Amino acid sequence: MNTEKDFEKIDKLLKEIKLKEPPEKIWDNVYNKIIDINSSNSIISIFRFRPVPVFAVIIPILISLIMIMNFSNLFNNSKKVSIQTENNYIETHLTISMKNPLVDRVSIGVAMILNESGENESE
Amino acid sequence: MNYNDLPDKELVEKVINKDIVAFKILFDRYSKKIYNLIYYMIYNKEDSEDLTQDTFVKAYTSIKTLKKKERFGNWLYHIAINNCRNYLKKYLKFETVELDLSLPDPKEISVDSIYNDQLQKHLEMALKSLGHKYREVVILHHIKELNLNEISEILKIPVGTIKSRLARAREHLKSILKNYILEGELV
Numbered sequence: 548m549n550t551e552k553d554f555e556k557i558d559k560l561l562k563e564i565k566l567k568e569p570p571e572k573i574w575d576n577v578y579n580k581i582i583d584i585n586s587s588n589s590i591i592s593i594f595r596f597r598p599v600p601v602f603a604v605i606i607p608i609l610i611s612l613i614m615i616m617n618f619s620n621l622f623n624n625s626k627k628v629s630i631q632t633e634n635n636y637i638e639t640h641l642t643i644s645m646k647n648p649l650v651d652r653v654s655i656g657v658a659m660i661l662n663e664s665g666e667n668e669s670e
Numbered sequence: 671m672n673y674n675d676l677p678d679k680e681l682v683e684k685v686i687n688k689d690i691v692a693f694k695i696l697f698d699r700y701s702k703k704i705y706n707l708i709y710y711m712i713y714n715k716e717d718s719e720d721l722t723q724d725t726f727v728k729a730y731t732s733i734k735t736l737k738k739k740e741r742f743g744n745w746l747y748h749i750a751i752n753n754c755r756n757y758l759k760k761y762l763k764f765e766t767v768e769l770d771l772s773l774p775d776p777k778e779i780s781v782d783s784i785y786n787d788q789l790q791k792h793l794e795m796a797l798k799s800l801g802h803k804y805r806e807v808v809i810l811h812h813i814k815e816l817n818l819n820e821i822s823e824i825l826k827i828p829v830g831t832i833k834s835r836l837a838r839a840r841e842h843l844k845s846i847l848k849n850y851i852l853e854g855e856l857v
Contacts, residue, residue, distance in 0.1 A: 560850060565790060568702065569702055573719055577726045577727055585688060
């Protein structure tokens with residue numbers, strides 16, 4: 548048997564293999580995945596390539612941190628304050644800062660709340 | 671502008687700029703070839719669909735890395751082949767190929783009926799009986815009609831290796847499909 552000729556026959560036979568049609572849903576799935584990828588990339592790219600939104604996120608966080616640290620420093624300088632109500636005596640630590648009017652308001656507010664709670668307890 | 675007339679290179683450049691319409695044209699151009707390549711590699715309809723989908727998604731996400739944009743097709747085949755290899759390594763480690771060698775008597779088959787479903791079945795079985803590395807070469811060469819240099823580029827192996835694999839694959843196929851070859855003539 549002629550091997551070369553046989554190989555040619557094999558090649559001819561292989562060409563007879565029918566190609567199958569891929570289902571249309573493949574493109575639908577590919578399309579959905581591409582949309583997901585594009586949208587997730589756009590979110591990531593905000594942080595990667597644009598400095599302004601980064602500052603818009605980081606700066607408020609930094610300001611918050613500074614304020615928290617400022618408050619904690621003030622608490623280190625807290626003084627013992629006694630509040631006398633009619634029937635109850637409440638003793639607590641309050642922050643009093645003469646430098647920061649905002650903190651003054653807070654401490655006054657706390658004192659008022661304590662005062663009210665003392666009244667409630669006395670009742 | 672009619673995207674259908676654009677060559678692969680220009681479509682690839684558009685896809686890099688997130689043009690999904692251009693990617694759809696490339697998908698239409700190659701999806702059938704990729705699907706059949708994968709199907710004849712793994713012989714599983716559902717998984718072929720998943721791997722075809724995965725191939726195109728991978729192509730989309732890494733299309734920026736494609737240096738020779740005019741070779742998009744070969745690059746896509748390379749991704750598909752790698753997907754098939756990973757799949758076969760993962761799921762078909764202990765694959766057993768059952769061959770139905772009870773071929774019909776060729777004398778009972780008319781010349782016209784050679785292109786029937788039975789021949790398709792036997793051809794598919796013959797292909798399936800080949801080892802993976804032989805099967806991928808045969809599919810790319812005979813079904814995809816790619817030349818040896820293109821196959822070498824896709825599989826990243828020398829042309830000489832492809833030639834020897836093709837020769838061994840033909841020998842194997844000849845022994846399985848011998849009933850279809852009678853005295854040098856195609857039945």
